[in-house]
Amino acid sequence: MGAILAWRDGYFHWGYFLLTLVGIVCVNAGLDMSNDYFDHVAGTDDVNETLTPFSGGSRVIQEGVVTARQVLVASLACYAVGIAIGLYLAVTRGWPVLWLGLIGVFLAFFHNAPPVRIYNIAPGLGELAVGIGCGPLVVMGTYYVQAQQLPLEAILVSIPVGCLIAAVLYINEFPDIEADRIAGKKTVPVVVGRRRAVVGYIALIIASYASILVGALLGIFPYTLLIALLGVPLAFRAIRGAQRFHSDTPQLIPVMAATIQLHLMTGVLLCAGYVIAGVLG
Structure with a gap:
C-alpha cells in the first residue's frame, strides 16, 4: 500500500522496495x-483443545516437529535480519525509518513476550x-523509504x-478464549x-470502510479508492456470521476465513x- 501510494506520487525505487518487503516479511x-x-511457555497452546485452521497456534512445538528452542532461535534470527535491513534503510533513507521500525519490532515481540506482555x-x-x-x-514506513517524507x-x-x-x-481469538483465560491473556473476548x-x-470493520468513505468525501483520498467498498457485501456476511455463531466454533470458521478474505480484498x-488514480493523473 505505501509503495503504491509512493509510486502514484512519483517516488519508487525497486531496490528499496524489495529490501523493505524482505524486512517486513x-x-x-x-x-x-x-x-x-x-504461547508454549505460557501453556496457552498446550491446553487449547479448540483448534481451527486459523487459531490455536501452528502446533509445530506441540506435535514435536521442532523444539521450542529452535522456534525461538529462528524467531530471533528473523528479527535480526529485519532489524539489520531497517538500520540500512535508516542510514540511506532517513532516521524516521529507524523509529518506525523499532516501534514495529517492539510491538511484534513484546505483544506476547515477557516482561511486557502487552496482551x-x-x-x-x-x-x-x-x-x-x-x-x-x-x-507509513514503506512510503517513507520511497519518498523520504510522510504526508x-x-x-x-x-x-x-x-x-x-x-x-x-x-x-481468531474467539475459539481460543478458554485457553487464553487459563494463560492470563486479557483479550477482549476473555474479558x-x-x-x-x-x-x-463490528466496530473494526465499520471503522475501516467509514475511514475510506470519509477520506474520499473530504478529498484526502482519490475517489478511485471507493472501489474498496466492493468489499462491503462480504463485510456484512462476516458481521452476520459473527453475530450468529460467536459461540459455535465450527460455524465460526467460515467467518474467520471471510475476515481474512476481507482484509486481503480491501488491501x-x-x-x-491508487493505480487507477495514477494512470488517470
Missing part, C-alpha cells in the same frame, strides 16, 4: 514464531498493538488496513465474553484504486 515471521514460542496489560492492547504494527507502521494521506490510508488486520486477529466482544469486531482494491 522477516519481522512478521519473527512475530509468528515468537508468538508460538511464548496481559489490559483488554484491547494486544489487538491494538498488532493492528498498529501490521497496518499504519508498515504503510497525511499516507497516515490516514493506513487506518483501514490496520482495522482489518486487527479484525482478523480479533475474530467481556463472546457475545459482547462481537461489538468490537488489493485500495492498491488498485
Whole structure:
C-alpha cells in the first residue's frame, strides 16, 4: 500500500522496495514464531483443545516437529535480519525509518513476550498493538523509504488496513478464549465474553470502510479508492456470521476465513484504486 501510494506520487525505487518487503516479511515471521514460542511457555497452546485452521497456534512445538528452542532461535534470527535491513534503510533513507521500525519490532515481540506482555496489560492492547504494527507502521514506513517524507494521506490510508488486520486477529481469538483465560491473556473476548466482544469486531470493520468513505468525501483520498467498498457485501456476511455463531466454533470458521478474505480484498482494491488514480493523473 505505501509503495503504491509512493509510486502514484512519483517516488519508487525497486531496490528499496524489495529490501523493505524482505524486512517486513522477516519481522512478521519473527512475530509468528515468537508468538508460538511464548504461547508454549505460557501453556496457552498446550491446553487449547479448540483448534481451527486459523487459531490455536501452528502446533509445530506441540506435535514435536521442532523444539521450542529452535522456534525461538529462528524467531530471533528473523528479527535480526529485519532489524539489520531497517538500520540500512535508516542510514540511506532517513532516521524516521529507524523509529518506525523499532516501534514495529517492539510491538511484534513484546505483544506476547515477557516482561511486557502487552496482551496481559489490559483488554484491547494486544489487538491494538498488532493492528498498529501490521497496518499504519508498515504503510507509513514503506512510503517513507520511497519518498523520504510522510504526508497525511499516507497516515490516514493506513487506518483501514490496520482495522482489518486487527479484525482478523480479533475474530481468531474467539475459539481460543478458554485457553487464553487459563494463560492470563486479557483479550477482549476473555474479558467481556463472546457475545459482547462481537461489538468490537463490528466496530473494526465499520471503522475501516467509514475511514475510506470519509477520506474520499473530504478529498484526502482519490475517489478511485471507493472501489474498496466492493468489499462491503462480504463485510456484512462476516458481521452476520459473527453475530450468529460467536459461540459455535465450527460455524465460526467460515467467518474467520471471510475476515481474512476481507482484509486481503480491501488491501488489493485500495492498491488498485491508487493505480487507477495514477494512470488517470
